[in-house]
Amino acid sequence: MVRIIEKEASCLGDKIYLKAVLTSEGITVSLAGGHKAHIGAVAVCDPAGLVSLHAFPGHKEGVLAESFAKKIFENTRYPVVVSAGIHYDNISPKGIEKVLAACNSLLSKFLGELDIIS
Template sequence: MNDISPEYFQFQVRTEEESYNLDAVVMRVGSDWLVSIQGGEKPHIGAVAAAQSRPSLKGAEAVSETASVLCFPGHKEDVITKEVSEKLASLLEAKVVVTAGIHWDDISPEGIQRVIENSRILISKIADKIRS
């Protein structure tokens, strides 16, 4: 992980798609990870998820994850925070906390799907950056 102290490592990533791009700030906290995802017109915290890797129930050689989610009333980011935290916890075999605040006025169902797809792109970008 470069020449940065293994106890503290921080970076930013951004999707670069045609629309509904997302930004993430990622920070290593000891052996754990904290991710803040933002997108749209009004930065905020709409949901928080905490996930931890664990041995899979399918067998000792597989890794799975467990997550808890808190979503503030009227917000829908819980789907994204849960998926991102679980995938990263499993990939990194670590505890991961993800916050998200994503808002575009009058977003269409297709736009919502694009945001979800972009959140999956963020997972890959984050994992690639950590592994580099």
Template sequence: MQEQISLKTELFGHELRVNAARLDEGIQVTIAGGSHSHIGSVSFVGYNGTIETIQLPGHKDAHISTHWAKVLWNHFKEPVCVQCGVHFDNLSRSQIEDVIVSCSRMLDTLVKRLI
């Protein structure tokens, strides 16, 4: 049985989306949005808690996917796969912080919905 969870928020005039599935064994998450959604990184944590991340050259999405994978694994102790592709053009340092805060809020909401 799969439990599907969708979350959305708006940031700088663009949508940021999270789609998650609670699988029979594991949690699968896609984080996408901004001005150009894409696949930038994938992070996987197995039963032993070891994380593996693949990030495409020139991308910084692993910062988000790795963090989400670790947090979800720490809460649920089951395999987690997080795919991330979020892009905004020419952000200032404070705007980057806004993206991080928005993603953290969405992660908190997801954890609460999965419990």
């Protein structure tokens, strides 16, 4: 089984995208967007629920990637890989809060869809 789920949210004039590939043995998620989509951090949650994280120098998406990996694992008990890269030029602290809210909304919608298809 391979299933693809895609979600998007508008935030601060740009889009943030969540794309997930579900297999019978695990889930891969890409979270990217803003002014410059990229890969800033990668979190891997193994079959035991242990998370390892690699954040590239200067990138702050590690907390987001790790949080997503843990939450998806807790809801599915599948191994999870999450890459995250969201960049907005000159973002304010309130802007960061909006980005995090948009990302959490995407995660909720994704997890809700998993409940429907499982």
